[in-house]
Amino acid sequence: DAGVIQSPRHEVTEMGQEVTLRCKPISGHNSLFWYRQTMMRGLELLIYFNNNVPIDDSGMPEDRFSAKMPNASFSTLKIQPSEPRDSAVYFCASSRDSYNSPLHFGNGTRLTVT
Amino acid sequence: EDQVTQSPEALRLQEGESSSLNCSYTVSGLRGLFWYRQDPGKGPEFLFTLYSAGEEKEKERLKATLTKKESFLHITAPKPEDSATYLCAVDGQNFVFGPGTRLSVLP
Numbered sequence: 001d002a003g004v005i006q007s008p009r010h011e012v013t014e015m016g017q018e019v020t021l022r023c024k025p026i027s028g029h030n031s032l033f034w035y036r037q038t039m040m041r042g043l044e045l046l047i048y049f050n051n052n053v054p055i056d057d058s059g060m061p062e063d064r065f066s067a068k069m070p071n072a073s074f075s076t077l078k079i080q081p082s083e084p085r086d087s088a089v090y091f092c093a094s095s096r097d098s099y100n101s102p103l104h105f106g107n108g109t110r111l112t113v114t
Numbered sequence: 115e116d117q118v119t120q121s122p123e124a125l126r127l128q129e130g131e132s133s134s135l136n137c138s139y140t141v142s143g144l145r146g147l148f149w150y151r152q153d154p155g156k157g158p159e160f161l162f163t164l165y166s167a168g169e170e171k172e173k174e175r176l177k178a179t180l181t182k183k184e185s186f187l188h189i190t191a192p193k194p195e196d197s198a199t200y201l202c203a204v205d206g207q208n209f210v211f212g213p214g215t216r217l218s219v220l221p
């Protein structure tokens with residue numbers, strides 16, 4: 001079991017550029033979560049998919065953020081245009097059955113927007 | 115609104131010095147309380163799930179307990195490799211993570 005795989009590990013971009021973060025969940029897991037972690041706000045849920053369908057996107061900060069899950073083995077989080085306040089570590093997590101089972105996190109993408 | 119607080123914010127222990135971390139919560143209908151460990155540069159790693167008051171779970175030097183208002187993570191005779199940030203999370207109306215406790219165990 002390779003675990004949840006995220007790419008890239010680090011991303012440095014200029015304000016206004018488009019950023020795409022990628023995630024491959026654990027095979028057999030039917031739920032996928034995108035989280036953002038900062039020192040000020042801790043871990044915040046951005047969006048949650050169940051069986052590839054977005055269930056809760058209330059944490060998506062604004063229209064600049066979008067997420068897709070075209071199939072059970074791949075998800076993207078896109079920020080367009082990026083702003084310096086988007087700088088954070090973005091985590092993807094998957095679970096067998098929503099919050100009823102433990103979340104397995106990837107090692108995150110550290111995003112820096114200058 | 116579900117709320118989770120953790121204390122202390124940071125804790126430094128000498129190797130072998132046992133202590134406890136606290137997670138206090140306000141939740142409408144607790145469905146589960148989770149403890150995670152996070153090492154620098156990595157994602158949180160699952161430790162325990164507790165479902166009802168009075169429940170206890172153990173793993174090596176760690177023991178988690180749960181009451182109706184709080185959970186404790188007891189660390190017995192810690193080692194330097196136990197140094198990490200410990201996060202609790204509650205599953206109620208929403209799923210919410212606490213801010214974490216940064217634990218440093220000095221040799």
